[in-house]
Amino acid sequence: MPESTHPTTVAGTHPFEAGLERRAANYVPLTPISLLARAAASFGARIAVIDGDRRLTYAQLDARCRRLASALARRGIGRLDTVAILASNIPEMVEAHFGVPMLGAVLNPLNTRLDPATIAFSLRHGGAKVFLVEAIHRELAARALAELPEPPLVVTIGGEGVADAVPYEALLDEGDPAAAWPGPEDEWQSLCLLYTSGTTGDPKGAVYSHRGAYLQALGNAVTFGLSGESVYLWTLPMFHCSGWSYPWACVAAGATQVCLRRVEPAEIFRLIAEHGVTHLCGAPIVLSMIAHAPIHERRAFEQTVRCAVGGAAPSSTIIRTMEELGFRVTHLYGATESYGPATACLAQPDWAELTQTQRYERMARQGVPLATLDAVMVADLETGAPLEKDGTRIGEIRLRGNTIMKGYLGNPSATERTLADGWYATGDLGVWHPDGAVEIKDRAKDIIISGGENISSLEVEEVLLRHPAVMLAAVVARPDETWGETPCAFLEAKPGAALPSTQELTAFCRERMARFKVPKTVVFGPLPKTSTGKIQKFVLRERARELR
Amino acid sequence: MPESTHPTTVAGTHPFEAGLERRAANYVPLTPISLLARAAASFGARIAVIDGDRRLTYAQLDARCRRLASALARRGIGRLDTVAILASNIPEMVEAHFGVPMLGAVLNPLNTRLDPATIAFSLRHGGAKVFLVEAIHRELAARALAELPEPPLVVTIGGEGVADAVPYEALLDEGDPAAAWPGPEDEWQSLCLLYTSGTTGDPKGAVYSHRGAYLQALGNAVTFGLSGESVYLWTLPMFHCSGWSYPWACVAAGATQVCLRRVEPAEIFRLIAEHGVTHLCGAPIVLSMIAHAPIHERRAFEQTVRCAVGGAAPSSTIIRTMEELGFRVTHLYGATESYGPATACLAQPDWAELTQTQRYERMARQGVPLATLDAVMVADLETGAPLEKDGTRIGEIRLRGNTIMKGYLGNPSATERTLADGWYATGDLGVWHPDGAVEIKDRAKDIIISGGENISSLEVEEVLLRHPAVMLAAVVARPDETWGETPCAFLEAKPGAALPSTQELTAFCRERMARFKVPKTVVFGPLPKTSTGKIQKFVLRERARELR
Structure with a gap:
């Protein structure tokens, strides 16, 4: 290309790389926090959160989050400090998903269905410096806190709290509704900590980044068709994978979130x-x-x-x-x-x-x-x-x-x-x-191997669920001298349904699957579930082993 | 926090920064190219592009883009090389928006309504190594190429091309439909080059990054509600800001694009x-x-x-x-x-x-x-x-x-x-x-200052457009000895409408705006427009100056 018109370049620097560096005008770390700032500045009067008779506009939500961030900052909480929260799907849970990362801190939502020892484990392992507790969960929180040698700052949301706790609204009063937020220095910075409820061993704490949460928010919005006209109902616990990143996705789209306790x-x-x-x-x-x-x-x-x-x-x-x-x-x-x-x-x-x-x-x-x-x-x-x-x-x-x-x-x-x-x-x-x-x-670990054939327990469950009397089904391996393992079905019946006989269920299954996949054992009764509602197959595997 | 359970850290490294580095599983440079790979792998049978009787599924579109990228690579085109394209809204224009960045090269879409000298300027200034030309624009391309001392590789799309040009389909035949694409090394890497059609001076070449295009694609999809069920019609020229980033946005959503020449x-x-x-x-x-x-x-x-x-x-x-x-x-x-x-x-x-x-x-x-x-x-x-x-x-x-x-x-x-x-x-x-x-x-530059008062020409135009006979309106400053400037309106009438008198229009305006804003001069006739359909106010300002 002719020298006369081609851009002058520094020796060794390609024209497409010279003078085109990142700068404040064209490079901003990806963070879900920016989505709230944009929403509040763009349609501040729109309803962001509904909780019973309570309404928060985007401007109010933004102001409360800035209050939370700046109040925590004044109490010495900062970059990469952990703030744990034990709460149902309430507006404060949404606020925590923005207010805590605003100051560069890490939010650690805890499962309200867990036992005190596991809550205590998370608080210790995550190094929580602040613990936000919804009043209705104060007993669980108190029992967990009793196991900690150095308790964090405890903040109670709504109603009576644990001893010495700061009321959430009083904390917010300490903050500045117009405080500037530093945000992440780098979009890879840690944002959230989510403990997985594993069936064995200690819980593992999955760490999210600002970049990942921002992109997941947009991915959810595009895939699920969220828009400014959407109204999202919180039937999913927000402590579960940070509500699948929907607190951020709803704000990205400018949607309204409806709380559900x-x-x-x-x-x-x-x-x-x-x-x-x-x-x-x-x-x-x-x-x-x-x-x-x-x-x-x-x-x-x-x-x-x-x-x-x-x-x-x-x-x-x-x-x-x-x-x-x-x-x-x-x-x-x-x-x-x-x-x-x-x-x-x-x-x-x-x-x-x-x-x-x-x-x-x-x-x-x-x-x-x-x-x-x-x-x-x-x-x-x-x-x-x-x-x-x-x-x-x-x-x-x-x-x-x-x-x-x-x-x-x-x-x-x-x-x-x-x-x-x-x-x-x-x-x-x-x-x-x-x-x-x-x-x-x-x-x-759920594959059942019977006579050398692999059996998918899910496949058998899907068939059992088609039976009009069956509400929940879990199929696990039962040790068997002849076949190695055989499928064993634990079933929970629909309320008021007449229980079918094992013979009837076997006939039902034989019509719908290969013979080797048909459960050899059928047990009716309530199924054991984890705190997040998953059926605890490891408990059932134990039971199957003990069946005579 | 208790040492016993808190993660062990390297001295000086925060637990939220230790052992949590980026790796291939959780960090991928943002690029719109990944959106096509994902679409082809996820719903390859879905229709991606419609052009007359022609249909391209996502799998076919992906394969053609990989062919384009690998064929160009075999001809020596690589990272940050410029590939210019002069084409209407045809499938190949969509293909270029993916195939060229796939090999890390930079796409330079050119405005088909420009004159040969400006096209030649862009080819020279952008350093085009390849020039993709739709057959119907071959004369414009030939005249531009005649001004270049070292012409790039010319590829003709559909029908008769310029002399020595490689047919696009023959080029694709040289490529591998399953070729792996290197993509950008870094998401800040340059992706597209778009010359702005300034009213004065040489065009300026705006440079896009892979990161920016990816995010703009998602932003468009969320804001505009694109989904897998959407069908997008190409009424906007794709050479205009890379079609507002919609070639990428449609693919992000899994939508169908309908070409329009x-x-x-x-x-x-x-x-x-x-x-x-x-x-x-x-x-x-x-x-x-x-x-x-x-x-x-x-x-x-x-x-x-x-x-x-x-x-x-x-x-x-x-x-x-x-x-x-x-x-x-x-x-x-x-x-x-x-x-x-x-x-x-x-x-x-x-x-x-x-x-x-x-x-x-x-x-x-x-x-x-x-x-x-x-x-x-x-x-x-x-x-x-x-x-x-x-x-x-x-x-x-x-x-x-x-x-x-x-x-x-x-x-x-x-x-x-x-x-x-x-x-x-x-x-x-x-x-x-x-x-x-x-x-x-x-x-x-469009503010009209009359008697010390600022007049927005847009505001006056908005009123004029409400008149039933007016289809297009442009208001510019006309020099005036008394007032400094006065508003001068150039109007294009609706087909078949009876032209109103200046007196009638003046009365119409007086009812709807402050007196000082009412145009003192009204001229009916076709308005001069740029190649992208913008009214050329600088031409009208000239005319207004010359009015006696």
Whole structure:
């Protein structure tokens, strides 16, 4: 190119790299905090949060978060200090997701369903300097605090608190509603700490970055269709993966968040009808509750409610009932390690040609990456190489991208094991379909091997759930001298349903699956669940072993 | 915190910074290219691009882009090499927006309405090594190439090309449809080069980064509600700010893009009806064309078409007509320097209480930042400090964030001038309203100062456009011995409308504005426009000076 017109360059510097450096005008660290500042400056009068009769506009939410940040700063809390919170889905939980990171500190939301010892473990391990406690959880908090040699500053939200606690509103009064926030120095800076409720061993603390939370917020908004007209209902606990990053996603879209303290069908239907709720998320149990709500607890509504479900695949019965009630179900898949949803079961062109039953089967897949996740793959269990997309071979589901956690706090070996070889190893086993969707076949430890054949417990459960009397199903391996293992089904019946005989259930299963997959043992009764509503299969495996 | 449970740390390293470094599993440079890879892997059978009878699925689009990238690589094109393209809104234009950055090269889309000398300037200044030319623009390309001492590799798209050119499809045949792409080493790497069509002086080449384009794609998708079910019609030239970053935004959302070679109302209505178009963008002239389309060229459609308009505020007449026809208009504001849209006039809560006329006035504002822009402000013209949000004081509109260009290629002084003090100085003058929306009052040079009073030419134009006979209006300053300047209106009448007398128009204006703002001179006739459809006010200022 002619020298006369081409940009002059410093020796060795390419024209596309000279004089085009990052500067304040064109480079800002990615952080979800900026989304709130933008929302407050752009549509400050819009309702950000609804909680009963209470309303917070975006301007008010922003001011309260700035108060929280500056009040904590005045009490000596700063960059990378940990602020734990034990609360239901209340406005203060949303505020903590912005106010704490505003001062560069790290928010540690705690599961209100855990026992005091585990709460105490998290407070110690995370090094909490402040502990925000909703009054209704004060006993749990007090018992956890009793185990700590050096208790943190305790702040009580709403009502009577633990001894010596500072009331949250008094703390806010110490702050400045217009305080400037430093934000992160670097977008990789730590933002949140989420302890996973593992079935064995100590909990592991997944660490989120400002960059990851910002991108997950946008990814959720794009994938789930959040907009300024959306109304999001908090049926998902906000302490669970920081509410799948929805506190930030809703603010990115300028949506309204509706708080919900207790997940009860009547209240869910009332809020949907009264506030025009358009979106909600939850575990399968939430959908199950909505789908099985007694008629007198239901309310009619005109809008379609988009309903994202994660944790386990929704059964075809649930999907059908939900659609009939005016919901549109999307199955998501993710983990604490992936800021919540990593994949979504998005519609494929060939769904149009499927029967309803076939479509429901497809909808139960874990699906494809959100726009902000780089990739998903199913890895060969021996080599780690991607399997072919044949829909049959089983491997480990792996995820990669900016919305994967930084690692586990103070646990380099677990971090290394989990994030090795360029991928996050989920530990879930699945197949990769030709259309790109992944489908979980089982957790590694949940595979039942009977007579040399692999049996997916999920597959058997899906069939059992189709039986009209069955509400919940869990299938585990029962040791067997002849076959090695056989499938053993633990079932919870629908309220008021007549219990079928084992013979009847066996016949039901034989019509719908290969004979070797049919449960040899069936037990009815309430199923043991974790604090987050997951069925505790390890308890059931124990029970199965002890069955005579 | 107790040492016993707190993570062990290297001396001086904070627990939240130890062992939590970026790694391949959780850090990927942001680039719009990843969005195509994800789309192809996730819903490869979905239609990505429609062009007449032609359809490209996402898998096909991805394969063609990989072919393009690898074929160019085999011909020696690599990181930061420039690939220019002169084409209408055809599939190959979409392909270039992915295929060229795939190999780390820089795409330089050129305006097909420019003259050969300006095209030649861009090719020289940008250092183009490859020049992709759509056959219908071969004469323009040939004349530009004739001015270059060392012509680049010329590739012709569709039909007869310039002498010695390689056919595009033959080039693609040289490539590998499954080639891995290196992508950017760093997300700040340059991605696109867009020359601004300044009214004076040489064009300036705004440089985009992979990071900026990725974020702008997500910001567009969230703000404008793009989803996997969206169908986007290309009424906006793709060479204009890389189509406002919509080639990337549509792929981020998994939407379908419908090509359009010529912007004609009959064709627009046909495509909307036949393909279920849900979104389109364009300059006011596009809306004007749709709104004024003769009845026989219109087609009925059931969906609502979201229509983003930028470049100048849409008049209330246009908005009303568009709404009646089934469109929903959103006014956007941005520049080449901001990857297209930077702000959008989003609905505010108080709009519900406004009359229709008041609402249309509000909708004509430039609005508030997209979610992915950090901030907008109106700066005091003397101090540069933010003005109060009083809706009256006029200052310069400034923008800041990751979706602001890296700078101008080889023009450090212009870069410095434009991106100084932490903000991108747009050169547009406006006010900041209490609700956070900015509103342009004038380009700095378009302010008319008459008798010491500032007159916004836009304000006068808005009134003139309400007159039933007026289709386009441009008001400029005319030198005047008494008043310094007076407003002079150049008007283009609606086809078939009876021209009003100057007296009648003056009376019309006097009823609707302060007397000093009423144009003293009125001239009817076709208005001069730039290649992108902007009215050339500098030509009109010349004419106004020469009026006797």
